[in-house]
Amino acid sequence: MSQNQSLHLSVDCVVFGYDDDGLKVLLINQKDSSPDQNSSPWSQLPGDLILLDEGLDQAAQRVLFELTQINGVYLKQFMAFGDPNRVKDLKDRAWLQSVRNLPEQRVVTVGYYGLVSLQDFTPRPASFAGGAQWVDLQEVGPLAFDHNIILDQAFETLKEQLESQHISFELLPKKFTLTQLQALYEVILDKKLDKRNFRKNVKKMTHVVPLDEKQTGVMHKPAQLFSYEPRKN
Amino acid sequence: MSQNQSLHLSVDCVVFGYDDDGLKVLLINQKDSSPDQNSSPWSQLPGDLILLDEGLDQAAQRVLFELTQINGVYLKQFMAFGDPNRVKDLKDRAWLQSVRNLPEQRVVTVGYYGLVSLQDFTPRPASFAGGAQWVDLQEVGPLAFDHNIILDQAFETLKEQLESQHISFELLPKKFTLTQLQALYEVILDKKLDKRNFRKNVKKMTHVVPLDEKQTGVMHKPAQLFSYEPRKN
DNA sequence: ACAAAAGTGTTGGAGATACACCCATGA
DNA sequence: TCATGGGTGTATCTCCAACACTTTTGT
Numbered sequence: 001m002s003q004n005q006s007l008h009l010s011v012d013c014v015v016f017g018y019d020d021d022g023l024k025v026l027l028i029n030q031k032d033s034s035p036d037q038n039s040s041p042w043s044q045l046p047g048d049l050i051l052l053d054e055g056l057d058q059a060a061q062r063v064l065f066e067l068t069q070i071n072g073v074y075l076k077q078f079m080a081f082g083d084p085n086r087v088k089d090l091k092d093r094a095w096l097q098s099v100r101n102l103p104e105q106r107v108v109t110v111g112y113y114g115l116v117s118l119q120d121f122t123p124r125p126a127s128f129a130g131g132a133q134w135v136d137l138q139e140v141g142p143l144a145f146d147h148n149i150i151l152d153q154a155f156e157t158l159k160e161q162l163e164s165q166h167i168s169f170e171l172l173p174k175k176f177t178l179t180q181l182q183a184l185y186e187v188i189l190d191k192k193l194d195k196r197n198f199r200k201n202v203k204k205m206t207h208v209v210p211l212d213e214k215q216t217g218v219m220h221k222p223a224q225l226f227s228y229e230p231r232k233n
Numbered sequence: 234m235s236q237n238q239s240l241h242l243s244v245d246c247v248v249f250g251y252d253d254d255g256l257k258v259l260l261i262n263q264k265d266s267s268p269d270q271n272s273s274p275w276s277q278l279p280g281d282l283i284l285l286d287e288g289l290d291q292a293a294q295r296v297l298f299e300l301t302q303i304n305g306v307y308l309k310q311f312m313a314f315g316d317p318n319r320v321k322d323l324k325d326r327a328w329l330q331s332v333r334n335l336p337e338q339r340v341v342t343v344g345y346y347g348l349v350s351l352q353d354f355t356p357r358p359a360s361f362a363g364g365a366q367w368v369d370l371q372e373v374g375p376l377a378f379d380h381n382i383i384l385d386q387a388f389e390t391l392k393e394q395l396e397s398q399h400i401s402f403e404l405l406p407k408k409f410t411l412t413q414l415q416a417l418y419e420v421i422l423d424k425k426l427d428k429r430n431f432r433k434n435v436k437k438m439t440h441v442v443p444l445d446e447k448q449t450g451v452m453h454k455p456a457q458l459f460s461y462e463p464r465k466n
Numbered sequence: 467a468c469a470a471a472a473g474t475g476t477t478g479g480a481g482a483t484a485c486a487c488c489c490a491t492g493a
Numbered sequence: 494t495c496a497t498g499g500g501t502g503t504a505t506c507t508c509c510a511a512c513a514c515t516t517t518t519g520t
Contacts, residue, residue, distance in 0.1 A: 056315035082289035221517035
């Protein structure tokens, strides 16, 4: 009835980052450990096999940290990807062969997505360990495995959950202006919003609180700063 | 870096069924293959390990059919459950021991939910092979493993997706009255709806089409019958 | 004084909600 | 003729979208 099967399970993390010039996603470069075989260094989402004694959420946190040094991000599971052929492409097998010893094994992956503020996290894109980099969402090329599909699916989920969950604030600095918040919404939803209507809506969000503080050093009327206070039920 | 690990992956199916007296879920009884050890026959969701060469969606269809003879149901993935201890409870290990030979192995499961019309499927609850049965949602007791959690999560997902996806119609007979449709919404959303307003909304749904047919055999004004025509894009 | 972004209210229309009576059938 | 659920329209309210000018700062 139930065969003695064995397969591998991984997590892949789609981490979105935001700064004033747009929405980025965190990618890593496959380190080409066998340079003679022309296995070109594809970009991919940070992901790896889970350990036998850790939970899925835990695994996502660990893997993300190991591969990118990013820690303590809110990561949310959005979907499992289990096509039997998802890692069977020639380019991907070559790379798996060079990194692991079981390239023929089937790998099912659980997708997580997360959000960080680039301002708070790393002042500027690059300068990461291990070849991690922020890539503008518009400029993401072909990725390893089925990672383009996973990325698209994560972005769809982000759009859907933008308003219902309180996730957008993860993408902003701790102190932000309403114009920044609006710009973020506009990037994710890909449409312009009306300033006055947007602010009316924000006023209803009790978890967005005005600070006794204003922008400084700008050559125009300084904006009120706000911060996000998660609801304490 | 990446250990040589091995774990098991299963699918679990939460199939909701609806008839005039409420919303049900499809459960199976564990066959107690070792009656001396007092491993009591817990109910559980239909689920089993996936095969190495099948996709997740495929596996869900196959497993559901093998365990309950139900075929061709729309099954949608909603979440993966990977707590390392999710099958480590004493009662569960005893049963796994009696059915498989690897009770210590970790099992991650991918949850699917689906919907069927009890009218169209089986006129009455019982009479299934292998101890499958429809249990009123209100009356579901403690299930094996973490299946209560999986069930709750599936029901949450159903509520959320009731209006956005066109899934409610799967729960109704092919020909249904507007009162039946409304009753279904009321059960799932757990609130009363206004009849006239509800019907106004249904009129806007172009995929709900009136038939040239009326209810018969009822001792009141016979209702117009409708059917669901999926949008042909 | 000028440039640049911040901040602020009102109105009209669409959509949601609340609500009560007559109708067709079988017994 | 009665009991039962089927079927229908209108008034009100709430929510959303559209829209333009004044304010504050730095240079």
